[in-house]
Amino acid sequence: MKIVKSQDGTKVFFALDGRLDTVTAPELQNVLIPAFDDAKSVTLDFVGVAYVSSAGLRVLLLGEKTAKSKNCSMILINVSQEIKDIFEMTGFSDILKIA
C-alpha cells in the first residue's frame, strides 16, 4: 500500500492507494496513530482503495478511538460504494466519519 502524508498546521492528510488488508494494515497503523499526537484533524483519502479487510477495519477503529481520546477528528473521503457496503455491514458507517 502506498501512503502519502501531507500536513497543514494541525491538519494531517493521508492519501492511500492500494489494498488495505492484513499485510498492509500495520503500515497504515504505524503512521496514522502517531499523527494524532500533534494534529487536530486527520483526513484519509480512500480514492485509491478498493479493498478493506477486517485488519483494515481494525486500524480504522483504532484510529477513531485514538482520535476520540485525543479530542481529534478523523475523516474518510472518496470512499467507494463497495467499501461503504462493508462499513455498513459491520456497523462502521455509524462509527466513522465519512464525507
Added chain:
Amino acid sequence: MKKSSIKRKFLFIVLGMSLVSLTTFCAVAFRGSFTMRSKVQQLSARLGEFAISNSNLFLEQEAHDKLMTKAKSRSKIIDERLTAIEKDVLYFSRYIAKLYQKADRMPPMPIQFSTSDNYGKLAMQLRSANGKEDYPRIRQEAHLLGNITTAFESNGDDMEVLTVSLFLGTESGFMIVYGPFSSDQHQKFDPRDRPWYTGAKEAGESFWTAPYEDAASGKLVITCAHPFYGVDGEFKGVVGIDVVIDDLNSEIVDIDVGRHGYAFIIDSEQTLISSREFIKREGENEDDNGNGANKRRSAYWKGNPEYNETLKKVAAGETGFEKVNTQMGEKFIAYSQIPATGWSVVIVQPVSEIMELVTENSAAIEEMTQETLSVINSMIRVMLINFMFVLILAIVVIIYLAEKMSDKIIKPILTLEKCFERIASGELDTRVEIKTGDEIERLGGSVNSMAQKLKEYIENLQQVTAEKERIDVELNVATKIQANMLPSVFPPFPHHTEFDIYAAMLPAREVGGDFYDFFFVDKNTLAILVADVSGKGVPAALFMVIAKTLIRNTALSGKRPEVVFGTVNNMLYENNDAGMFVTAFMGYLNIKTGKFTYTNAGHTPPILRSGGCSKLLKMRPGLILAAFESKLYDQDEIMLQRGDELFLYTDGITEAMNKEKTLFGNERMLEAANNNPDVPLKDLTLLMKHEIDKFAEGAEQSDDITMLALRYIGPPAAGENDTMEKLSVEASLENLETALDFIAKNLEAANCQPKQRNQITIAIEEIFVNIAHYAYHPGVGEVTISVSTEEGEITIEFEDCGKPYNPLEKEDPDITEGVEEREMGGLGIFMVKNLMDAIEYRRNENKNLLTLRKKL
C-alpha cells in the same frame, strides 16, 4: 612468400617447352653418337678382317719370295764353295800326276810321321798302313809326293772355315795329311779302305762322300776326293779335302730361318747331307742305326705324306715352294738344287710363325678399335656433362628470364586483383590505371566502368531498400494488429468444460484477408466464424477488419446467424466501392444442448467428424457477403453429440497447390481428417498443415490458410466436478498473496463480477489469516484451499490439520456499539458470514473443514 599462381604456370610452361626441346636435341645428338660408335665398331671389325686376309696373302707371298730367295742363294753359295773345293782337288790331282812324270828331277821331300807334338798346329804329317815299319818300302814314293807340301800349304793358308784338312792316300798304303789333328796314334792308318778312297777310285773323277765321322777330328765331315794317276796312266792314289758339315750348316745353310724354322741339304736319295737337326729332329726319335761314318739318315718323315711328297720333288732336283700340312702344323717349304753335287737346299718354316704377324696385326687393329671406341665413349661422356651443364644453365637462365617476363605480364593483373579487392571491400571509387595496350588494359577499363555502375546501382538499391524497409515496418505493425484482432489465447474459456476450441490463421503474405472469431453471444451460446476476404494484402486486411467488427457487433445484438449475415451483407454492400466481397461460415453452438445452428455465405463447407467418420457439413450456400444487396440467407441446424468435432477452414487448404498445379482438394483433406482421429485440436490443425506442406513439395503457400476446430464435450454429468482446483500451502501470512492470487485466477475464470470478486476475496483473506494466526499456534502447518464452480455457485473449502476450531461458534460483535465500546476482534468471521451465502464447519479425521458458498 606467396607466389602468384599465373606466374608459376607461365614459368612451368616456358621451362617445360625449353626442356622438352633441349632434351629432344640432346636425345638426337646422343643417338647420333651411339650410332657412330656402333658404326666405328663394325668398320673396325671389317677392317680387321680385311687386314688379316690381305696380310695372309701378302705374307704368304712374302714368305714365298723370302724363303725362295734364301733357298736359291744358299744353294748357289754352297754350289760355288763346293765347286771351288772340287777345282782345288782337281788341281791337286793334276799336280801329283806331274810329280810322278818328273820323278827323276824332283828333290826328295821327307815328311814327318804324325806326332802328338804338333797337335793343334797346321802341319804336314805322314801316316802309313803299318806305321813307321813301312817307311823303307814307301820312302822313295813318300819323298816324291812330299813335294806337294808347297801346294798344300799355299792352299791351307787361305783355308776356308769349312775345310779341316787336305790329304792324299796312295795305292801303296800311305797317306800325307795337312791339318791340325796330329797324333801319335794316327801314324798307323790305311787310307785304302776309306769311303772317299774307294769312292774316288771307283768313280775315276771328282767324288763327294756321304757324311761320316772324321777319324782324326771326330767331326762329321764330307769329303771331296779325286784319283791321281802315274806316268803310264796307272792308278796311284786319291787326293781329297774334308768339309765339316757343322760348319756348312752353321755358316751357310741353317741361318736366318726364324725361331721355329730350319734348313738342311739332302741328296738325290733323300739322304740328309747337312742339318742342324741331323741327329735330333722334331717329332722323331733318334735313329740308332750306327755311329760315326755310318750315320746316314733319310729325310723321310713318317706319317706326313704331303711333306714326303715334297721331298720327292726335292730329290728329283726341282726348285720350288710349297705349303704343306704336317703333324706339327702347316709348314712352308722352299727348296733349290745345288748343281755341283745334285744335292738340294731345303728350308722349312712354320706357317704360324709368319702368320704371327698377322695375328699381331689384327690384335693391333682390335686394340686401335678399342682405343677409338674409348675415345668416342669419353667424347659422349664429355658431351653428357656438357649437356648437363647447359641444361642447368638453361634452367637458371629460363627461370630468370621467365620471372622477369612474367612480372611484366602479371604486374597489371596483380594491380587489377588489388583493385578488385578494394572494390569488393566497398571502396567503389577505386579506379585502375593500366597502360599495357592489350586485353588487360581493356579489362581495366571494364573494371572501372563496372565499379561506376556498381556504385550507381548500390545507391539506387539503398533508396529502394529504405523505402521497402519502411513499408515492411508498417506491414509488420499491420500484421501484429491483425493478429491481435484474432483471439489467440487457448483455451479461451478455461472454465467452460462443455467444449474445446482451437484456431489458427497462417497468412500467405504479411497481412491476409482470412479471419476467424468466436465469442459468446449469450451465456450458453458460442458463436464461431471463419471468413475469407477477396484479394490479398493491405486492402483485404482492412476489409476484414470492417467485416469482422460488423459481424461480431451484429451477432452480439442477439440476432440469429442468417439475420446477422443479411444485416452485415447490406451494410458492407452500401460502402463497397472497391467491389470486395467476403465468404463466411458462421454457427451458434448451444453448449448445454449441442444444438448447432449455422449459415453459409458462399464459403467452403466445414468438416463434421462424428463417430470416427468425417463428412462435409453441406447446405445450400447463400450469397457471398458485400457483393449484392440481399437479406436472404438460409440457416440449418444439427445436434452435436458428445465428442463430435467441427473443422472450419478457408479455401487456402483445398486450393493449396503442388508444383504440378494439382489442388489439395476435399478428398485429401477428408482423408487427413479421417487418418487422425482423437488427436487434440491443436495437433489436428498442425497435422493438416503438415499434410499440405508434404503435398506442396516445397511450392510456396499461395493463399492464407485458416482453420478453426471445435469439439463438443457437453455439460458435465451430475456429481461430476471437473472444475475443482486445489492449492496447498503453509498457513502463514507470507503465503496470503499466493492464496489470494489463486482465488483471483479462479474467480476470473468463473466470469465473476468485480463486486462479488472483491467480497469473496475479503472472505478468503479473513479465513486464511485466521487459520494462519490460530490453527497451528505457535507452530506452523499446511492449509489446502479447494475452489469449484458449479451451476452458478462457487464453493471454497479450507482444510487444515490444526487445533479444532469452529469459527461459527464465535459470537458476532455488536455492531451497534459506539466507538469507545467497540471490540477490536471478531470482525473477520462476522464479515465472512455476511459476505458469503453459506458457511459450514466440519471436524473430520482430525481436520478442520470450512466450506464457503456463494452464488455468482
